[in-house]
Amino acid sequence: MKMLFNTESECAGRNALQVFIIEDHASLREALRLYCRSEEDLEVCGMAESAESALAELETCDPEIALVDLSLPGMSGIQFIQAARVLRPQLHCLILSGHREREYARQAVAAGAQGYLLKGRPTEIAPALRRAANGERVFSKGMEVAESAD
Amino acid sequence: MSAPSVASESGNSESLSRPLARKVVGVVASAHGLKALQGFFAIVAGKSEVAYIIIADDVIDSDEVATLLSSSRGIQVCRAEDGTMLEIGCAYILPWGQNALVVDSRLHLNPIEKPPRPHGPIDRFLIGLAESLGANAAGVILSGNGNDGAEGLAWIKAAGGLALVQDPRDSEAPEKPYSALAAGAGGVVLPAVALAEHLVTGDWVKKKTAPLESAGRPRSAGSTSSLPIPAGRLHEVAVERFAPPSVLVNGDKEIVHYSQQAGRYFFQPGGEPSHNLFHRIRPELRDELRATWDSCAPGQSGRRSNTVPIEIDGRQVAVQMIIHPQPRGELQDYTLIFFEEPEEHTGSDARFSQAQARIRELEDQLGQCQQKLSAATAAFEERVTERTQQVRELSSRLTLAEQRERDRIAQILHDDLQQMLVSVQMRVHLLAKAQNLPSESVHDLLTDLENTVEMSRELTMDLSPPVLSHDGFLETLCWLQSIMKQRHQLEVQLTAPDDCPPLRRELRVLLFQVVRELLFNVVKHAQTDTAHVILYHDENSVEIEVRDEGRGFDAHQLPPSKSKASYGTAHIQEQLEVLGGQLTIFSEPNKGCRALVKVPITENVRDDS
Numbered sequence: 001m002k003m004l005f006n007t008e009s010e011c012a013g014r015n016a017l018q019v020f021i022i023e024d025h026a027s028l029r030e031a032l033r034l035y036c037r038s039e040e041d042l043e044v045c046g047m048a049e050s051a052e053s054a055l056a057e058l059e060t061c062d063p064e065i066a067l068v069d070l071s072l073p074g075m076s077g078i079q080f081i082q083a084a085r086v087l088r089p090q091l092h093c094l095i096l097s098g099h100r101e102r103e104y105a106r107q108a109v110a111a112g113a114q115g116y117l118l119k120g121r122p123t124e125i126a127p128a129l130r131r132a133a134n135g136e137r138v139f140s141k142g143m144e145v146a147e148s149a150d
Numbered sequence: 151m152s153a154p155s156v157a158s159e160s161g162n163s164e165s166l167s168r169p170l171a172r173k174v175v176g177v178v179a180s181a182h183g184l185k186a187l188q189g190f191f192a193i194v195a196g197k198s199e200v201a202y203i204i205i206a207d208d209v210i211d212s213d214e215v216a217t218l219l220s221s222s223r224g225i226q227v228c229r230a231e232d233g234t235m236l237e238i239g240c241a242y243i244l245p246w247g248q249n250a251l252v253v254d255s256r257l258h259l260n261p262i263e264k265p266p267r268p269h270g271p272i273d274r275f276l277i278g279l280a281e282s283l284g285a286n287a288a289g290v291i292l293s294g295n296g297n298d299g300a301e302g303l304a305w306i307k308a309a310g311g312l313a314l315v316q317d318p319r320d321s322e323a324p325e326k327p328y329s330a331l332a333a334g335a336g337g338v339v340l341p342a343v344a345l346a347e348h349l350v351t352g353d354w355v356k357k358k359t360a361p362l363e364s365a366g367r368p369r370s371a372g373s374t375s376s377l378p379i380p381a382g383r384l385h386e387v388a389v390e391r392f393a394p395p396s397v398l399v400n401g402d403k404e405i406v407h408y409s410q411q412a413g414r415y416f417f418q419p420g421g422e423p424s425h426n427l428f429h430r431i432r433p434e435l436r437d438e439l440r441a442t443w444d445s446c447a448p449g450q451s452g453r454r455s456n457t458v459p460i461e462i463d464g465r466q467v468a469v470q471m472i473i474h475p476q477p478r479g480e481l482q483d484y485t486l487i488f489f490e491e492p493e494e495h496t497g498s499d500a501r502f503s504q505a506q507a508r509i510r511e512l513e514d515q516l517g518q519c520q521q522k523l524s525a526a527t528a529a530f531e532e533r534v535t536e537r538t539q540q541v542r543e544l545s546s547r548l549t550l551a552e553q554r555e556r557d558r559i560a561q562i563l564h565d566d567l568q569q570m571l572v573s574v575q576m577r578v579h580l581l582a583k584a585q586n587l588p589s590e591s592v593h594d595l596l597t598d599l600e601n602t603v604e605m606s607r608e609l610t611m612d613l614s615p616p617v618l619s620h621d622g623f624l625e626t627l628c629w630l631q632s633i634m635k636q637r638h639q640l641e642v643q644l645t646a647p648d649d650c651p652p653l654r655r656e657l658r659v660l661l662f663q664v665v666r667e668l669l670f671n672v673v674k675h676a677q678t679d680t681a682h683v684i685l686y687h688d689e690n691s692v693e694i695e696v697r698d699e700g701r702g703f704d705a706h707q708l709p710p711s712k713s714k715a716s717y718g719t720a721h722i723q724e725q726l727e728v729l730g731g732q733l734t735i736f737s738e739p740n741k742g743c744r745a746l747v748k749v750p751i752t753e754n755v756r757d758d759s
Contacts, residue, residue: 025570028569028570028572028573031574035576035579071564098564098603098607099616100636101616119569119572120572120599120603120604120607122579142636
């Protein structure tokens with residue numbers, strides 16, 4: 001298991017939103033970390049390259065929201081959300097994916113995700129994290145799905 | 151005398167009281183033999199106890215002959231007619247083209263049949279004399295051209311008659327005398343005048359009238375008078391040329407006529423000359439003939455003897471005799487006896503059997519060849535089937551390999567290129583934010599990057615639709631329906647049964663590609679925003695119809711290959727054909743387009759995994 005957390009660099013404000021990033025692509029993962037750091041109210045409390053390592057890392061940190069890639073090696077992002085709901089019922093999860101099929105968004109919401117964001121629209125990410133952490137549904141344009149039945 | 155005179159009798163008016171002639175001399179007159187003829191008759195006139203029948207060849211006129219002979223005293227020259235009674239001391243000039251027979255001194259004439267027999271008319275005349283008069287006939291060949299008469303004279307000689315030939319050296323035209331000598335007819339060869347002297351002074355004239363040897367008139371008095379022509383002649387005409395060798399026997403069991411070839415079954419016994427059938431029949435045949443004759447019931451015809459082996463010309467043959475009594479008609483009281491040599495038939499049977507055996511042998515060979523051919527055909531078909539199966543498997547593997555490659559490229563696009571682009575995009579965003587760059591300049595860059603990400607995403611999707619890897623075909627069509635709407639604003643009306651059969655992945659991929667390509671064609675060419683995809687299936691096949699009501703095109707004006715190629719379906723069509731399927735496109739201008747895909751569901755395409 002590889003820890004992807006640099007406590008030194010993540011020094012946002014006291015009330016900053018604690019974000020956990022799960023992304024298997026290293027460059028993008030780093031870009032996301034830098035992106036969050038550029039936002040004053042966001043703080044990356046941890047990162048993982050897979051769902052399995054993320055679940056292990058949740059033992060040692062306490063994020064408020066997880067930004068989860070849909071396609072991951074091993075467990076998928078949706079499977080992570082299902083597992084995280086058991087481990088950390090308070091944790092909000094937001095999918096960040098390259099897949100534009102609304103079916104994925106539907107499955108993600110059904111698994112407990114707060115929303116579904118498409119990669120390639122960086123300006124959407126920060127507002128979405130904030131709203132999702134407040135319990136709102138957030139979707140990239142064109143990916144909206146109805147409220148989960150459960 | 152019944153025939154009118156054509157020339158007055160020279161110094162003789164007792165024609166009505168002349169005795170009938172028992173011996174007849176046939177004289178052949180020729181254009182080149184008139185002098186000899188005149189000399190001949192100058193000698194014989196008034197000196198012989200015979201009648202003369204003169205037959206002129208076709209190059210002189212019989213009247214000319216009559217005129218010529220009128221100067222000969224002691225001979226009466228008449229025109230011969232049918233029924234003429236031949237009298238001693240008369241010369242009868244025969245009309246051209248008539249066969250003549252003499253029976254009981256009566257002359258019977260009948261026209262020469264056509265087609266003419268092998269013998270010339272003079273031969274026929276002399277043969278007739280030989281047949282009807284036997285040893286009582288004489289023939290005289292004088293100077294003349296051609297060979298007609300030579301063989302006839304030989305017949306007269308053979309029948310025991312007198313054959314006279316003018317010495318060729320004495321002849322104005324020696325060809326006919328030479329021909330007679332060459333035919334073996336030369337009995338007495340002398341100059342014309344000497345011939346005449348030989349005739350009137352020789353033994354033949356003095357000899358008692360001989361009984362008929364090989365032919366003759368019927369001895370039955372009742373029959374004789376009623377017959378318009380002799381029974382032998384009738385036999386000859388009726389039977390000789392069409393039937394097996396035969397003899398005609400009268401009511402006294404005397405032979406009245408032999409057909410050609412019949413002589414081989416008879417012999418001339420010693421002692422008194424006899425015409426009795428049972429005397430003349432070869433001894434080997436006698437008992438069987440008598441037994442068959444005796445067993446012949448009254449009126450029974452066609453009684454067949456047992457086969458009797460005899461030797462003919464050093465050859466063993468089996469002879470069978472068939473007895474045909476003639477119960478009615480002109481030959482009443484006569485009996486026909488046919489001779490057959492069944493061995494010939496046996497020989498034919500043997501040849502027939504050999505031929506049949508050969509046919510059976512060839513049929514066997516043919517059967518063997520057919521078996522080999524069938525085996526070869528079966529092996530070939532088996533090989534073709536095997537190869538077809540191999541090609542199908544190869545094609546399936548190729549389809550899957552192609553899809554795997556697409557999946558691999560899609561994965562690279564998605565996992566690496568797309569992520570890198572997104573990463574770059576985010577870093578540009580962060581850089582612009584950190585540097586406070588003008589939002590317009592950064593905005594264009596970010597938009598380009600976003601579009602690039604989007605393109606790579608679509609490319610990923612096109613290359614490897616996620617739905618293909620884990621869903622049923624109906625779901626695949628549903629996904630395609632949503633994609634066409636989302637990306638191309640094409641409303642796809644999907645009609646499909648719920649129980650779509652599971653299909654192997656390679657067929658799912660192929661059908662997906664076909665339908666997507668056809669829908670792309672609608673987007674590109676049809677100028678409509680609606681299309682229909684209809685899925686049918688039964689236990690044997692799956693059919694997909696892709697239809698639109700767009701502008702259509704004339705499918706007949708384009709060659710099939712071009713129309714397929716222009717619709718981008720050529721490759722797919724080939725793959726479909728390998729799987730036993732087909733793609734058919736129907737279209738007319740302004741009447742939309744209807745594409746029909748049909749693929750058989752076999753073990754190859756049914757998903758049994």
